Amino acid sequence: MNSGTEEQNGVLSVTELNNAVHALLEGSFSDVWVEGELSDPRTFPSGHTYFTLKDRDSQISAVLFKGNAARVKFELEHGLEVRARGRVSTYIKRGQYQLIVSELTPRRAGALQLAFEQLKRKLQAEGLFDEARKKKLPPFPRRIGIVTSRSGAAIRDMLSVLGRRFPGLHIRVIAVTVQGESAAPEIAQAIKDFNAHFPDTEILLVGRGGGSLEDLWAFNEEIVARAIAGSDIPIISCVGHETDFTIADFVADMRAPTPSAAAELAVCERATLEEAMDQLRRRLASSVAGLVESLEERLKNLSRSPFLRRPERIFEQKAQRIDDLSARLAPALAHRLKSLSERLNVRARLHPALLNRLRLARESLRRNAERLDALSPLKVLSRGYAIAFKGEKAVRSAAELRKDDELKLRLHAGEVRAKVI
């Protein structure tokens, strides 16, 4: 340094001294690693974070500028043991120096592991993982949304499982990048787009196939977690393999271990559903048939009673007595008795009325049973197909037949006999 011989020349201005220190420090500490405890971090609206690094005996001011902060995935927490890489810089105006941090890693765990734990704690405290806020999945969704990569096994697996289990779905896919810097915002936006522009979507499958923790990272980002939590459409998450758990899984309404499993959880098997419906149809028909049968039986038993066989007998006697009495009474009273007698006659006609009601009921049953029959496999015949019977058995294969075998063909209308030539 300048060691002027003349005293006057050796005196520096404050600015000169600070400039000299600046040159010395920045020249000597342009790229250092330092470890210590992170203390009192403050993030300003500018996006820069200021904090102190310290150990037992000393401390240094540090700053993490916005550009570098974006690469630090975990939260800067007070008390965290960190390793910082950076350069020493001086603030000439105030004669102070600080560390400009370019890279920051936690000392004990991996950076991503720490970020995961921090976000998990934070969202859990907010109640985003609460069972109570999870939406119920619709039992028979027909309009399905998928958010995943256009290429890769995940989309293929999901589409093939969905198509196999339930032919007859309307599936919409918003293709996104599933790893790298742009992945998280794209995934979050796709979830929002489904809600905003395709709200008739009944269930959303969000995920990707397996990969390293870094590959799956987008699904651990807060922006994705918030989009899932904010979705009105129920979401099944499916990220990586069975053992991979992501933040998205905790927030989603349901977690599936793999993309294929998500597809299986989303829709039931159509064949099972149709079988259940057929069974209901059969029970419907037989329950009413049974009711009519038992009513008929009861009526038959009642008709056997002598009272109902010849109900007029009972009334005959009474009518006679009325005639008898009426002859002896004043005409006005006779009139009243006559009307009473008519009412008794009406009761005698009740029996045929009951039979008639039952006949009507049976007709209505037959009409409805025909409508039910229109749903049966036999209606296929009306389109021109035929069933071939050999004896009582339907023929399924040409191998069951020999020359000269006699066949019965059941057509939509009628039957014909035929012979194998």
Added chain:
Amino acid sequence: MTTKKKDAKVPFEKSLENLEEIVENLESGEKGLEESLSLFEEGVHLSKDLSARLDEVKHRVEVLTKKGKGKFETEDLEDA
């Protein structure tokens, strides 16, 4: 499209539940003849409606690509 009409409908699962209820009601044997027949008729109607609804969606896969604000291009994808 048909979306609005569909939204106004009773959900599929609700109709299925109704049908189940009707069948159980009929099987209990506690209803009179008239009521049984009208339940039966309702059941037949529900069952036809449910079958029809299973067939009303044609299986299709669409890839949506965003083209500007709120606009999406739809591309049909061959079912894998």
